[in-house]
Each structure stands twice: as C-alpha cells, then as structure tokens.
Amino acid sequence: MTRVTDHGAGVQSIQVPIPDNPLGHTLVYLLDTDRGPVLIDTGWDDPASWDTLADGLTACGTSAAEIHGVVITHHHPDHHGLSARVREASGAWIAMHAADASVVRRTQENPPERWYAYMADRLTAVGAPEEHVAPLLAALTSGKARPLPGFDAAVPDHDIVPGELLDLPGRRLRAIWTPGHTPGHVCLHLEENHPAGLPGRGRLFSGDHLLPEITPHIGLYEDPDDATVTDPLGDYLDSLERVGRLGAAEILPAHQHAFTDAASRVRELLTHHEARLTDLLTHLAHPLTPWQLAERMEWNRPWNQIPYGSRTIAVSEAEAHLRRLVKLGRAEAVAGSDPVAYVAV
Known part of the structure; x- marks a missing residue:
C-alpha cells in the first residue's frame, strides 16, 4: 500500500520502495509551487517503485504528467533513479549540484569495463584478497561487465547553486551544500514559518545528510x-556543523521519518565519528591495509556475514576514515608498503 504523509503547507511525502535494501524506502517529497508541483528526489528506477510513486502522486491530487520540476539532493540511484521517467512523463526540468551532475555524466561517458577495471585496481591497491577482486576481473575478460546502477539516469538540466534560492515561485527554498555522502549533496532549506508553529527557522529537506537514527x-x-x-x-563533519547552525524547526529526511532538534542530532553524529576515529587508532597500533582495517571495524553485522558488494562499500568507508586520520596527523602511510598500510602516529 502506498504511504503518503501530509506535512502541511503544501508539502507531502511518498514512501517509494528500494528493492532488496534494508533501508526499505526513499521519502520522495512533493512541494506545491505557483507553477506546479515539484519533486524533491524521485526514488529507485524499478517498475514497482515507479508504480508506487505514480499511485502516491495520485493520492496527493496530482500525477507524474503534472510535475513541473525535480530537485535532486544527490546522485545516488535511490534518489535520482526515476528522474528520467518523470521527465519523460511531464517534460519537467531536473536540478542537481554541479559536482553530482558531473558524476552522472562521468558514469555514462565511461563504459562499464572502465569502471570494473578501475574498481579492480582500487581494491587491489587497498589489500583486498584475490577472491574479492576475481569476479570483477572475470567480468572484464568475459565481456560481461554490466552497467552500474544509475548508468541510465537522467542528465540534469540545471545546476543547483549553493546559497541561492531555487526558482520556485511562491516558495522560499534555499540550497545548502553539504558534501560528504556525495561531493554534491545538498540540503534544501524551506525558509517559511513552520505550519504547526514549531520554533525555529523553517524546515530542512536533508536528503541522506542528516537522518534521525542512522549515519549515512x-x-x-x-x-x-x-x-x-x-x-x-x-x-561531512564540516557540513554537519553548517546544518546544525541553521536552527531548522523540523528535518524532513529522505529515509526513516521527520524529526526535530537537528542540533542535538548533529552533536550525536559528531560524537559518534570522533569516537570511531579514536577506536580506529587502537587498531592502527600496528600497520594495517584499508581492507584489514575494514575487517576489524564495527558494522551492523560480523564481517563474515557482510555481502560481497557491501564489503566493497565498507572498505571505501574505511579509506575515508583513514584519510581523515592522516589529514589530522593522527596516522600515516607506511613508506614502501604495497598494498599500502597505515599506522597510528
């Protein structure tokens, strides 16, 4: 059953399912404007997801054909996936930050084989075992490299300019650049009084940047x-502090549920990441490759139960934490190590 929530003052949300994903769904927001309805994100490109979005729009009193524009918080396929179908149905414009629009173009301009070779090289360089790299190499040699998710995503028409109001007559929606989850992630600050009179400065569509119970x-x-x-x-940490200073009355995230007291949630996330960095330093008392560090990090399940694709994502997160530690002068690469290993300073 399609779930639609009315958040008041011309803002509604539709739960659009993400196939085979523990997140369950993306919250796609519908914003009324004087030129017609505008979507904030669209959901995953899947027939069931499209049907749910279409049913939700009907429940909101409109349809895909009537959509005036689409504002994308970031390029990931559970947010940008259905943009092309919406544009095909309506002729709507699509806006995204230039840094993420560049990712969309780059994904499409490079053939799948280029991405597979790149990922195989990257995983080898961080110490991934041969059995993890082998499927990528096999796909390359067999000519069966499949397109990546988002390979057919719509190329945006407009760049979202940080700090500026979007051209949405009758609304005051300002773009806040919040890189970290992606290089061009944006939050969208609806600078209007809260419809329920909650104290604070309007509402914030936070995409994946600020979520009530999970960390992106x-x-x-x-x-x-x-x-x-x-x-x-x-x-990401710098962007969190920027959002915490906005003083928004309510956060409308792309997953889970709406919530208040953004400043408190920001403090929790800053504390979480500082504790995680400190914990990683204990592991780095002896040199470890990024892959070895990922094996030792705390995840939502034991390492041996993490699926193949999720391990690739996990080692990328381990690398991001290592880069932060190196930049802070708390860890360094071991000279001459191959694959590269890091150690606490």
Whole structure:
C-alpha cells in the first residue's frame, strides 16, 4: 500500500520502495509551487517503485504528467533513479549540484569495463584478497561487465547553486551544500514559518545528510580520471556543523521519518565519528591495509556475514576514515608498503 504523509503547507511525502535494501524506502517529497508541483528526489528506477510513486502522486491530487520540476539532493540511484521517467512523463526540468551532475555524466561517458577495471585496481591497491577482486576481473575478460546502477539516469538540466534560492515561485527554498555522502549533496532549506508553529527557522529537506537514527555512508568520491586525494569525512563533519547552525524547526529526511532538534542530532553524529576515529587508532597500533582495517571495524553485522558488494562499500568507508586520520596527523602511510598500510602516529 502506498504511504503518503501530509506535512502541511503544501508539502507531502511518498514512501517509494528500494528493492532488496534494508533501508526499505526513499521519502520522495512533493512541494506545491505557483507553477506546479515539484519533486524533491524521485526514488529507485524499478517498475514497482515507479508504480508506487505514480499511485502516491495520485493520492496527493496530482500525477507524474503534472510535475513541473525535480530537485535532486544527490546522485545516488535511490534518489535520482526515476528522474528520467518523470521527465519523460511531464517534460519537467531536473536540478542537481554541479559536482553530482558531473558524476552522472562521468558514469555514462565511461563504459562499464572502465569502471570494473578501475574498481579492480582500487581494491587491489587497498589489500583486498584475490577472491574479492576475481569476479570483477572475470567480468572484464568475459565481456560481461554490466552497467552500474544509475548508468541510465537522467542528465540534469540545471545546476543547483549553493546559497541561492531555487526558482520556485511562491516558495522560499534555499540550497545548502553539504558534501560528504556525495561531493554534491545538498540540503534544501524551506525558509517559511513552520505550519504547526514549531520554533525555529523553517524546515530542512536533508536528503541522506542528516537522518534521525542512522549515519549515512561516507566513502570515497570515485573518479577514474582524477587522482586528487579528497577528504569526504572531513567534508561531512564540516557540513554537519553548517546544518546544525541553521536552527531548522523540523528535518524532513529522505529515509526513516521527520524529526526535530537537528542540533542535538548533529552533536550525536559528531560524537559518534570522533569516537570511531579514536577506536580506529587502537587498531592502527600496528600497520594495517584499508581492507584489514575494514575487517576489524564495527558494522551492523560480523564481517563474515557482510555481502560481497557491501564489503566493497565498507572498505571505501574505511579509506575515508583513514584519510581523515592522516589529514589530522593522527596516522600515516607506511613508506614502501604495497598494498599500502597505515599506522597510528
């Protein structure tokens, strides 16, 4: 059954399912404007997800054909996946931060084989065992490299400019750049009085940046053509503090449920990441590769129960934490190690 929630003052949300994912669904928001309804995110590109979105729009008193525009918080397929279908149905424009729009273009301009080779090289460099890299190499040699999720996603029409109001007549929706989960993640600050009179400065569509009960994945910004050493976790922590200072009355996230007291949640997340970094230093008393560190990190299940794809994501998160420790001067790479190993300073 399609679940729709009315958040008041022309804001509704639709639970759009994510197939085979413990998150369950993406909260797609519908915002009324003087030029027609606008979606914030769209959900995963899957027939059942599309049917749920279409049914939800009907329950909200509109349809996909009537959508005026689509604002994407970030490029991940559970947010951007259905954008092309919405545009096909309505002719709606699609807006995204330039950094994530670049990821969409890069994904489509590089053939799947390039991505498989890149991932195999990256995993080998961080100490992944041969059995983990082998499926990627087998797909390459057999010519059966499948397109990545999001390979057919819509290329956005407009760039979201941080700090500026979006062109939505009748509404005041300002883009807040919050990199970390992705390089171009944005939160969207609805600078209007809360419909229930809650104290604070409007409402914040927080995407995956700020969630009520879980922490978003912070991995690396992958780019086969750019060797820049980024610091996604540092970006995320800085962005958290920026959002905490907004003083929004209510947070409307892309997963789980709406909540208040963003500042308290920000403090919890900052404390969580500092504790995690400190814990990792105990593991790094002796040199470890990123893969070995990921094996020792605390996840939501034991390492031997984590599926193949999730292990690749986990080691990316381990790398992001290592980069933060190195930047803070609390860890360093061991000279001459291959694959690279790190040790606490």
